[in-house]
Amino acid sequence: MSIVEHAVVAAAGLGSRLGHGKPKCLVEFGGVSVLAHIMSLLKDVPDVRVVVGFMEAAVIAELQRVRPDAIVVRNPSFRTTTTLHSYALGAQHLTGDCLFMDADLLIVPETFHTFLEGCRPGEARLALTASKTKDAVYAELDGEAVTGFRRENPTAFEWSNISWLPVKYFTDIGMTAVYEHLRRYLPMTSGEVVSFEIDTAEDLAQAKENAQLFGLAAT
Amino acid sequence: MAGTCFCFDLDGTVTRAELLPMIASEINLEQEMSLLTRLTMDGLIPFEDSFRLRFAILRSAGLERIRSVVAEVELDPDIAAFIADNRDRCFIVTGNLDVWVEPLMQKLGCTFYTSTSQMSANGDVQLKHIMRKNVPGLELKERFDRVVAVGDGYNDLPLFDVADVGVAYNGVHASPDALISVADYVTMNGKGLCRLLSTL
Known part of the structure; x- marks a missing residue:
């Protein structure tokens, strides 16, 4: 069992780069929404907070179906803010450590649970995945420690948009991307997951090729 | 306080x-x-x-x-337990009528703000005053540092308007979009609601 008590899932964005005209978390794989997949991964985490914005009624309806005890956090300014703002809103009123993740991810369940089991109190930890997405944030590594992020010159691993972080990291934020904000707290330890982001049509195609890995039938 | x-x-x-x-x-x-x-x-x-x-x-x-x-109505067990544990800082703010909801006042044991009635000379119940929820909301703001409002309907809008935190509750039926549009949180059952409230 992991010590993870709280999770904040960012599901507010427009998903315009994917261009499906709906939130990325509602894209379906064989009849299972990405949101249902994420909620199934988080079934042992007692306090799950999902930050909604774009088409919030549709996201809330799906959440009501798959995880009715989740807490919906509204981000009415989703069009003018970044995921960083959603994370800060989601973690408001929480203390200690929290799992932060995006809602547009498909993850091999065993690797996700291994990551959660490796989380320790007060020890910030990033989940990395083999580099593959079009718009990756590459991790610079020294052993298991992430020492830097970069957008050019691919490294072997990219940040998966999953992190275990003290909530206090989000008390003072600017209008930046999450990885830019996290730079000030580097180095951080890391663990590997097998995950696919569906930011673009190419990413989605890649995830679909690997759909059998995600345990979707069990969702 | x-x-x-x-x-x-x-x-x-x-x-x-x-x-x-x-x-x-x-x-x-x-x-x-x-x-x-x-x-x-x-x-x-x-x-x-x-x-x-x-x-x-x-x-x-x-x-x-x-x-x-009214006495027979089922209460959400998680919400009733939260109120029982926090009686001195939980309030029911309802448009319903004082004399009708009296059995629930006894069951829940916290203070109620309701619409009010009066008895006519021949013993009929007459409406005296219909609740406007911003009134108790403002009163409670004087007494507490922070007011958290929980509701599911249009008549909760005036309360959400004055509260510091608004939680739309979809546990029995979906809250209207108008209420959700001014809410900070939406919860979908008593368990999720009380988990949120216990962190506020």
Whole structure:
């Protein structure tokens, strides 16, 4: 069992780069929404907070179906803010450590649970995945420690948009991307997951090729 | 007094069913009541007018009969437990009538803000004052550092307007978009709601 008590899932964005005209978390794989997949991964985490914005009624309806005890956090300014703002809103009123993740991810369940089991109190930890997405944030590594992020010159691993972080990291934020904000707290330890982001049509195609890995039938 | 207080709507939030339709079904006026409820939910009739009409329909049931229906209503166990653990900072803010919801005042044991009634000389219950939820909200803001509002309907809007934190509750039926648009949080059952409240 992991010590993870709280999770904040960012599901507010427009998903315009994917261009499906709906939130990325509602894209379906064989009849299972990405949101249902994420909620199934988080079934042992007692306090799950999902930050909604774009088409919030549709996201809330799906959440009501798959995880009715989740807490919906509204981000009415989703069009003018970044995921960083959603994370800060989601973690408001929480203390200690929290799992932060995006809602547009498909993850091999065993690797996700291994990551959660490796989380320790007060020890910030990033989940990395083999580099593959079009718009990756590459991790610079020294052993298991992430020492830097970069957008050019691919490294072997990219940040998966999953992190275990003290909530206090989000008390003072600017209008930046999450990885830019996290730079000030580097180095951080890391663990590997097998995950696919569906930011673009190419990413989605890649995830679909690997759909059998995600345990979707069990969702 | 300092700290945070919690204001709960009653019907369809703390209770697992709406009380007025339950009373209506006792006297075979369900259809009339459901039409009125729908018009109110759709925002076509203001809450105050709607409540006057609903009062006029339901008063024929008689006070004792209404109270016995109210006494039987199921409460959300998680919300009732939260209120029991935090009685001095939990409040029910309801448009429902004082004499009708009295059995629930005893069960929940916290302070109620309700619409009020008076007895006429011949013993009839008459409407005295219809609740406007911003009034108790503002009163509680004077007493507490922070007011958290929990509700599921249009008549909760004035309370959300003055509260520091608004939680739309979809546990019995979906809250109207108008309420969600001014809420900070949406919760979908009593367990999730109380987990949120315990961190506020």
